[in-house]
Amino acid sequence: MSDSKQPEGFIPGGLVIDHLCGTLEGALTIAGEVENVELQAGHLCVTETGVMKDGQVEADSIVIDGSVSGVTFTTPRLSAGAGARISDCVIEMGSPTGCAIHEDACFEGDVRISVSRKGGAGGSASGSGSSRTNSTSSGTPQANIPAGDDEPDLHWPAQTPDISEADQDADIPLGG
Template identity: 75%
Template sequence: MSESKQLEGFIPGGLVVENLYGTLEGSLSIAGEVEHIELQAGQLHLAETGVMKDGRVEAASVMIDGCVSGVTFTTPRLSAGAGARISDCVIEMGNPTGCAIHEDACFEGDVRISVSRKGGGDTAIGKAAAGKQDASLMKADTLVGDDEPDPHWPAQTPDISEADKDADIPLGG
């Protein structure tokens, strides 16, 4: 495995961490349980066995394959895998094209996803990476997102978090 692919932080399965605070320029993988998190990181991966409860995460990239509840994510790139169980969370995106959700991912409770054209690049991680000359951080800065509008996305994105009506969505059959 090359150095660039090695994890910089890892919380193994079976380990319960209360109150995880800090800043990590690299990546963090969580296979255990974190009960309160206040984290700024380059990349965050919540493994299938991982659990996160309550807090705030600001990262250039977030991959969720486990269970998360009560967490606010600020990220330009988020992916929810088939095993993702997301409940009562807020996801603040910097770009509408930076989100990938597997069809088997489960969203429960009050999950809000908002998109801000100015998000992503204005995060503390983005500012820190932009101020560094290290090549690996410059790659992370590229992942933070751009403020250029996507030509395939409408100029005015409606705010669906305050919709007046519930949508009737057929769920197969």
């Protein structure tokens, strides 16, 4: 049996885990249900039967073929397959070229995909990057906003319209 390559971590279908917290250098495959997750892994795969709810995941690559909701993903590579159901999630990517979304993948609710430019002369990010605010001596939280380069992004319009007071939601077809 040592000849067959098994994933380093596997949560089988039918198993429900209420709180998953830890670091795994290798791969984790989820075919069951996981709630309240705080995980760092080399590779994460949520299979067609897998369900992940609420939490934060940081991984080198993430493949979603199942259902995820309320999770913040931080990864340079994300793939959403045909059976993916992603709702109310935040996906933080290091590059816009690391994302593959199948035309039959379903996005519901408030899903945000952001690309951050890391590196350069400003130093490196540390750990999980989950601390995003600082408190001043008066106790008022203030956001830490990393300074970026001064070159404009050619793919971003020079002037973005203000949509903060939109009267209705937009219908955006996502394929098919």
